[in-house]
Amino acid sequence: MTSHKAPRLRPGPAPLKKTLTAAGAYVIAIIFIFPYLQMIIAALRPREEQREAVYLPSSFHWSAFVEFWSGGLAGNLLVTLEVAAGSTILVLLVALPAAYYSARHDFRGRMVFLFLVLITQMFQPTAMLVGIYREFAQFGMVDSVWSLILVNGGFNLAFAVWILHAYFASIPRELEEAAAMDGSGRFGVLFRITLPLAMPGVVTALIFTFIAAWNEFVVALTLTTTPENQPLTVALNSYIGQYQVDWQSLFAGSVIATIPVIVLFALIERKVVSGLTAGSIK
Template identity: 55%
Template sequence: MLLTALKPGEELFRTPPTLLPERWEWSNFAEVWNVAPIGDHLRVTLIVATCSTLLVLLVAAPAAYYTARNAYRGRTAFLLLVLVTQMFAPTALVIGLYRQFVALDLVNTYAALILVNAAFNLAFSTWILTAAFAAVPRDLEDAGMTDGLGRIGVLVRITIPTALPGVVTAVIFTFITTWNEFVVALTLTNSPDRQPLTVGITAFIGQYEVQWQYLFAASLVAVLPVVVLFVFIERYLVTGLTAGSFR
């Protein structure tokens, strides 16, 4: 992608093709912002990914905490049901989702993208957080309650910080999955100011021509933030995926 993004347009279809550009066209990375509204698409992606992640954490953390700390009837069935929901691909549900959001008058809105992405990532986050919270010793929570904390205070001030690797795993998984989502965004949005970057870069794919240099330059813009984020949180992610067990 990098080498193609640095080629001028006339070199892309040269025969025989060359791996390295004969002329390095660094201006492609500047021009791509003018050829398409990449800035608007990037803003939409950041808003949707951030809000979806916060919504998932807000809902999944209490559900996972209750499931980890209470051996209620149907607990195993609930956890299996949570896992089964991960088997349904968004593509299989996209027609029903579109009809539902048309009825709610939410097509081409931030709310539609945020709700759908949060719903699709809620199950996995609940599963991961349940395992992470179950690994936190009860003695720590009992000590906090002895000092006057309620259940919410214990969750926020003791359990979540102690289970930080699991929380980070849920957050990063949700954020990256939402960042990369394409099918639902393509279906539920129809204007550039509401389309995320994954949909926006398809503007370079025309009926008769593909502007490969701009397509790959925009793709690198989309990939780079996720790669940088992963570099900084990789140790938390690995720890969170391997820690914890169900009781």
């Protein structure tokens, strides 16, 4: 008997479609990264060279970053972190039970409740600044971090309820019923079964709320009066004068303000993958 060996297949070149897709992805990434790179270079560029039409400066100066911490803006960065974190925690504490109950219970007026939640998403804080200011002034909460937390939490609550309602509704009820038959209580079912499966939705609501509160400017400018109680978005506005702009300090503060958001995305990406994996296992 003669044995015939199968011919070896040589790996061919990468498909043209795959190559073009990768090239397009790199081009898009460069387009999005370029403004941040320009911001870093402008922060390191000496003040006397800010108006020169040269991409790279003659030397890199770190003075703007040192002045950021010595000039008191570190306290404004802490205020921004408190407002963003507080708003996110508030939204999750309110949106999780509201979305879970509306997804699991067919109560009277359920669609009206969801419709009203959707309507509140249409309102913007800018159109309600006068009423917001008068309300917090009556309670003596003007120039307070708590007022910013309440406003940012309230205006991001609608999106969180809708996205979490969609995730909770997509989870089969049979999984919760099986866990209940195994002896798990209502809270045990929620924290051991439902929340791990809905983790992508929770993370989406967390990211949306945190970044929206982190970047908010108009309400913070209206409700805060003293420099030490202002978030970083308002404090950076002090570098923009009537006749000149301190571009080096402005860009240095913007770079520092961007770093926590990047770190958050790096941490959240792992949680999204773990949440999806946990859902597939359970």
